[in-house]
Amino acid sequence: MHRILIVDDEPLICKGLASLLAGAGLGITDIHTASNGYEALDYLRMEEVDLMITDIQMPGMNGIDLMHQAKLLKPWVQTIVVSAHETFQYAQMAIRLGARDYLIKPLNSSQLLDSVRNALLNSEKPVSGDQDYLAKASSQFRLRAPDSGQSAALLKLLVAPPAGPAQGLALMEQAGIASSGPYFAMIRIRADFGGGNYSARDKDLLAYAMMNISCELLEQEWDPIPCLLPGWEVGALIGWSEAKYEDTTVSKVNQLDMIGRSLHHNLDSCLHLPVTLGISQIARGAEFLSMLSAQAARALDWSGKHPDQKVFYYGDFSWSDPQQEASDEELSAQSNLIVERSKRYIEEHYAQKGLTLHEVSQRNHVSPNYLSYLFKKITGNNLWEYVIKLRMEEGRRLLMTTDLRRYEVAERVGYESPEHFSKIFKKYYGHSPSELKK
Numbered sequence: 001m002h003r004i005l006i007v008d009d010e011p012l013i014c015k016g017l018a019s020l021l022a023g024a025g026l027g028i029t030d031i032h033t034a035s036n037g038y039e040a041l042d043y044l045r046m047e048e049v050d051l052m053i054t055d056i057q058m059p060g061m062n063g064i065d066l067m068h069q070a071k072l073l074k075p076w077v078q079t080i081v082v083s084a085h086e087t088f089q090y091a092q093m094a095i096r097l098g099a100r101d102y103l104i105k106p107l108n109s110s111q112l113l114d115s116v117r118n119a120l121l122n123s124e125k126p127v128s129g130d131q132d133y134l135a136k137a138s139s140q141f142r143l144r145a146p147d148s149g150q151s152a153a154l155l156k157l158l159v160a161p162p163a164g165p166a167q168g169l170a171l172m173e174q175a176g177i178a179s180s181g182p183y184f185a186m187i188r189i190r191a192d193f194g195g196g197n198y199s200a201r202d203k204d205l206l207a208y209a210m211m212n213i214s215c216e217l218l219e220q221e222w223d224p225i226p227c228l229l230p231g232w233e234v235g236a237l238i239g240w241s242e243a244k245y246e247d248t249t250v251s252k253v254n255q256l257d258m259i260g261r262s263l264h265h266n267l268d269s270c271l272h273l274p275v276t277l278g279i280s281q282i283a284r285g286a287e288f289l290s291m292l293s294a295q296a297a298r299a300l301d302w303s304g305k306h307p308d309q310k311v312f313y314y315g316d317f318s319w320s321d322p323q324q325e326a327s328d329e330e331l332s333a334q335s336n337l338i339v340e341r342s343k344r345y346i347e348e349h350y351a352q353k354g355l356t357l358h359e360v361s362q363r364n365h366v367s368p369n370y371l372s373y374l375f376k377k378i379t380g381n382n383l384w385e386y387v388i389k390l391r392m393e394e395g396r397r398l399l400m401t402t403d404l405r406r407y408e409v410a411e412r413v414g415y416e417s418p419e420h421f422s423k424i425f426k427k428y429y430g431h432s433p434s435e436l437k438k
Contacts, residue, residue, distance in 0.1 A: 002120050003030040003047065007040040007054040007066065008082070017053065017112075024113050026120060037061025037069070038353060038416045042424065044073050045384045050123050051116065056083035056090055060416055061354065064090070067097040072254050072358055072368065075262040078119045082107060098220065150176050154227050157286055158186070158235065158293040168286045177225050177286070180239035185256060185282045186292040189214065189234040189263070190300055192274040206273065207232045213270050214263055222259075235293070240282070252282055253315065254358055257367040260311035276303045279313045305331055309373045316370040338364050339378045342371060343386070350390040351414045357383055392428045395421065399433055406433050 006017050014033040021028055032047060034040040036058050043049065052070060056063040067079055081094045084105040091102045100122070101115040153174030162168035177184075189210055193203060211226045211234045218224040218236060225237040238259070245252070260277050267275045278300030280292040299312040305326075306312075319334055320326040326334075345363050349355055360383065361371040375383040391413040398409045410421035426432045 001029040002027055002050045002123070003032075004028055004116075005032045005034065005040060005043050005047075005049045005052045007034045007037065007052065007058070007063070009035050009055065009058045011035065013055075017107075020109060020112070021116065024116070026113075026117060035420070036416050037063070037066035039420045040066055041069055041073065041356075042420070044070055044077065049074070049077050051078045051080065051119050053080045053082060053116070056081060056085060056094070064093050064097070067094065067099065068250075069356060069358075071097060072258055072356075075258045076265045078123055080112075080115055080119060082112075096221075149174055151227050154225060154237070155229075157289040158227070158229075160290050161287045172286050175225065177237065177239065180223060180225065180237075181284070181286075182242065183240040183245045183282050183284050184286075184289060184292060185238055186280040186289070186296040187214075187236045187238065187259070187263070188229065188278045188293070188296040188300055189236075189267070190276050190278070191232060192276065193232075194274065203232045206271065207234055209271060210234045210267060210275065211236075213266055217262055217266050218259070235296075237289070237292075245282075251358065251362065253313070253362075253367050256282075256313060257311075257369045260313065261369055264310050275310070276300055277311045278302075279311070281313075281315050281318075301325075306373070308377075309370075311369050313367040313370060316366045335374050335378060338366060338371065339374055342375060342383065343379075346383070346387055347390065350387050351394070351412060353414050353416060355387065355414065388424065388428065391415070392425060395425060395433070396429070396436065399436055409433070 004021055006014050006021075008014050008017070014035070018031045018033055021031060030047070032043045032049070034043055037054075038061055040052070040054065044052075054063045054066055058066075061069075063081060063083070067081075070077060070079065079094075079097070079099050080101045080103065081091075081099045082103045082105060083090060086104055094102050100119045103112060103115060153171045154177070156162075157168075157171050157175060162171055191203075191206060191210065193206075198206070207228055211228065214234060214236050215224055215226050218238065222238045225239075227235045227237075229235045240252075256279050260279050264275065264277055267273070278296040278298070280295035280299070283292055295314040299314040299317070302312045302317055303309065305328075317326075320330070341364055342360050345360055346355075349359075357368045357372060361368040364371060366374075372383055375381075375386070379386065381389075395409050395413045398404050398412060399406075404412070406422065407418040410416075410418040413421070415421040415424070422432055422434075429436075
């Protein structure tokens with residue numbers, strides 16, 4: 001069963017696409033329509049969505065900006081772009097952001113349905129592909145050398161800094177990272193074999209499968225250098241070129257957050273095995289790779305304090321002493337401080353159009369994933385539910401105590417259109433704004 005989100009500022013196009021897809025026999029159970037990017041983000045926050053079909057040119061937030069925000073929110077949601085523009089630049093940006101297809105208006109119904117069908121089939125693959133990954137891992141395991149030179153060189157860099165520039169360069173060349181970077185981050189993945197009756201060979205195969213799945217995902221946008229670590233952990237080194245790192249339009253913490261959540265989602269879907277990820281900060285130069293590996297390992301260790309959290313970024317815990325474990329009291333105080341600061345920021349900015357989790361997390365110098373986790377753990381509600389609560393309460397107050405029209409109230413509480421405000425209002429209170437005044 002599949003859920004689709006259609007985003008276009010032309011109501012007739014939304015209605016036509018919804019009708020076409022509803023009758024196509026593709027197993028689609030829910031179709032949501034949004035008239036702009038802000039509305040689409042609300043649906044992504046509140047609903048489960050498998051595929052988003054979006055226009056490029058829309059008022060307020062265009063399709064490219066929407067794709068960027070959607071990728072940060074739910075990186076596993078697939079996207080098909082429809083546009084009246086054949087501009088190569090738009091197509092290039094859309095494909096870079098992971099678009100499954102780029103279709104030109106006026107749309108050909110058969111072409112659109114083929115594209116949607118392929119996207120939905122692709123979304124089903126991870127759930128049923130665990131045996132394929134294990135078979136692939138088994139084949140690689142039989143063929144591999146006991147210790148390749150590349151893996152040995154990378155492990156040396158991850159264990160200790162090179163003795164000097166010459167040794168560092170030699171090890172980088174052997175490890176295959178001489179042309180990567182020069183900025184790097186390290187990801188470590190640990191499986192919880194728990195009570196499962198796994199032999200050493202089973203664990204070897206699962207480690208290989210984790211490495212295969214991780215590489216398949218990361219290779220879509222990055223050039224990862226994978227390795228197997230002691231204790232059946234999997235490591236992946238990713239790099240940024242000077243130009244990529246200096247691109248200030250993209251938050252590097254958001255990128256790492258997105259990578260971590262995507263990897264966890266894919267590993268969980270494919271192997272049905274509990275995994276935890278630790279992600280380092282970013283540093284420049286091979287001499288810091290051992291530090292990055294230690295950071296990722298330290299991030300993994302925080303799972304002992306947060307057993308229900310699965311992706312850990314070292315920067316979220318930079319306030320603590322790396323030489324000793326933080327006490328429960330210190331951790332509780334820091335967590336409460338982050339949540340209280342976030343609540344204050346939301347209370348001051350909830351009426352701002354385009355307010356995002358990523359903006360709130362940046363103000364608190366933590367990753368979006370960690371902020372979401374803490375907010376839910378401490379308040380019992382997710383962060384966006386709190387934003388909606390404030391917007392709805394203020395909207396209701398304005399409707400009850402002023403003569404402002406619906407579109408004016410919607411504007412004042414952060415909504416682009418009165419129709420979308422009314423939809424959210426009715427879902428929240430059980431009745432529409434117009435029924436409130438009767």
